[in-house]
Amino acid sequence: xxxxxxxxxxxxxxxxxxxxxxxxxxxxxxxxxxxxxxxxxxxxxxxxxxxxxxxxxxxxxxxxxxxxxxxxxxxxxxxxxxxxxxxxxxxxxxxxxxxxxxxxxxxxxxxxxxxxxxxxxxxxxxxxxxxxxxxxxxxxxxxxxxxxxxxxxxxxxxxxxxxxxxxxxxxxxxxxxxxxxxxxxxxxxxxxxxxxxxx
Amino acid sequence: xxxxxxxxxxxxxxxxxxxxxxxxxxxxxxxxxxxxxxxxxxxxxxxxxxxxxxxxxxxxxxxxxxxxxxxxxxxxxxxxxxxxxxxxxxxxxxxxxxxxxxxxxxxxxxxxxxxxxxxxxxxxxxxxxxxxxxxxxxxxxxxxxxxxxxxxxxxxxxxxxxxxxxxxxxxxxxxxxxxxxxxxxxxxxxxxxxxxxxx
DNA sequence: GATTTTTGCGAGCAATCGCTCGCGTTTGAA
DNA sequence: TTCAAACGCGAGCGATTGCTCGCAAAAATC
Numbered sequence: 001x002x003x004x005x006x007x008x009x010x011x012x013x014x015x016x017x018x019x020x021x022x023x024x025x026x027x028x029x030x031x032x033x034x035x036x037x038x039x040x041x042x043x044x045x046x047x048x049x050x051x052x053x054x055x056x057x058x059x060x061x062x063x064x065x066x067x068x069x070x071x072x073x074x075x076x077x078x079x080x081x082x083x084x085x086x087x088x089x090x091x092x093x094x095x096x097x098x099x100x101x102x103x104x105x106x107x108x109x110x111x112x113x114x115x116x117x118x119x120x121x122x123x124x125x126x127x128x129x130x131x132x133x134x135x136x137x138x139x140x141x142x143x144x145x146x147x148x149x150x151x152x153x154x155x156x157x158x159x160x161x162x163x164x165x166x167x168x169x170x171x172x173x174x175x176x177x178x179x180x181x182x183x184x185x186x187x188x189x190x191x192x193x194x195x196x197x198x199x
Numbered sequence: 200x201x202x203x204x205x206x207x208x209x210x211x212x213x214x215x216x217x218x219x220x221x222x223x224x225x226x227x228x229x230x231x232x233x234x235x236x237x238x239x240x241x242x243x244x245x246x247x248x249x250x251x252x253x254x255x256x257x258x259x260x261x262x263x264x265x266x267x268x269x270x271x272x273x274x275x276x277x278x279x280x281x282x283x284x285x286x287x288x289x290x291x292x293x294x295x296x297x298x299x300x301x302x303x304x305x306x307x308x309x310x311x312x313x314x315x316x317x318x319x320x321x322x323x324x325x326x327x328x329x330x331x332x333x334x335x336x337x338x339x340x341x342x343x344x345x346x347x348x349x350x351x352x353x354x355x356x357x358x359x360x361x362x363x364x365x366x367x368x369x370x371x372x373x374x375x376x377x378x379x380x381x382x383x384x385x386x387x388x389x390x391x392x393x394x395x396x397x398x
Numbered sequence: 399g400a401t402t403t404t405t406g407c408g409a410g411c412a413a414t415c416g417c418t419c420g421c422g423t424t425t426g427a428a
Numbered sequence: 429t430t431c432a433a434a435c436g437c438g439a440g441c442g443a444t445t446g447c448t449c450g451c452a453a454a455a456a457t458c
Binding site for chain 2: 433434435436437438439
């Protein structure tokens with residue numbers, strides 16, 4: 001059911017996603033109404049539905065855009081580094097710092113990501129993000145703890161992503177002068193767990 | 200503005216809290232409407248408002264009841280044990296196992312507790328729970344890592360509670376046969392962090 | 399220039415939300 | 429036995445939700 005888009009329309013879609021990120025960041029997912037998103041984008045509710053069939057589709061498209069942005073940030077941070085041989089502290093820096101920066105630069109991100117108890121609609125919308133994060137973490141885990149059985153590796157990846165999800169609000173909500181300390185704690189938690197896995 | 204209650208009324212209030220716990224567990228905090236809570240309690244919406252001025256008050260009362268139940272469970276699990284001298288593994292067992300059991304026995308609990316991004320209304324409602332947990336963890340932390348500055352101790356307590364919040368859904372949602380493995384991971388995370396603190 | 403498709407609007411729909419209010423019944427103290 | 433207070437009901441309030449629909453302007457296609 002693809003539909004022919006004009007350049008103007010593509011621009012509108014990007015504006016809608018920007019507005020949605022704003023609204024999610026400020027109001028949270030549930031309270032960010034489609035009318036509110038449309039108002040922030042400077043368009044009418046009807047126009048929003050020309051581009052997205054509903055709020056969930058907006059969220060999913062926003063999640064896809066976040067994943068794309070994150071993937072390039074991740075690629076830039078790692079380049080061709082050897083994950084297996086890297087010092088644990090350096091590994092954590094390379095993974096955590098860009099992700100924290102990404103969260104600070106995209107306040108709407110955590111509304112789609114940092115929620116242990118997602119409503120089913122939101123869970124489906126944010127699934128691309130979850131899948132992307134889990135994949136990257138599993139790859140790192142496979143390189144650093146080769147002895148780990150696949151089921152255990154999957155479980156440990158879930159744990160690591162969960163920890164990051166949970167602590168992200170703590171980091172982003174902290175005042176600037178305390179943020180480094182919060183980031184240090186996050187790295188302690190992740191590092192402590194990785195160490196106990198043997199990585 | 201206290202109001203004289205009959206025994207019948209007190210019973211109703213307990214029934215309403217039971218129904219609210221049910222509704223929170225099944226629908227989540229936001230989608231658990233006062234009408235839905237009243238229906239589950241077998242009463243009319245109007246009757247609910249005879250006992251609670253609103254949804255937030257119901258949540259707060261439920262939180263208070265959870266805190267009371269938890270406190271007695273905690274007391275039973277610790278008795279007069281020496282927290283400072285205890286083996287780390289035993290400490291984790293004594294803290295984690297009863298809390299996990301409590302979460303399994305009270306499915307509504309996590310709706311008021313396991314949410315990193317609480318709406319302000321909910322944050323206020325669940326504040327008693329947060330405060331109680333933080334207090335207990337800070338006490339343990341003070342006994343085991345006496346060298347920790349007060350600000351660092353407070354921060355570490357927040358981190359530990361956060362980790363527990365985040366991983367609780369992973370543990371409770373797991374099928375019975377995988378739950379022990381998830382609990383083990385939770386203990387690894389907490390233990391790894393405590394170790395890196397020097398405790 | 400004619401036609402089709404895309405873009406745009408905004409009043410307003412049905413459903414749901416938290417909550418109120420009028421009125422009847424039950425209860426317990428006097 | 430009396431009577432004020434507590435309990436209970438449920439229709440329905442005003443507001444908000446996600447979303448629709450008829451219709452007009454703009455752009456792409458012919």
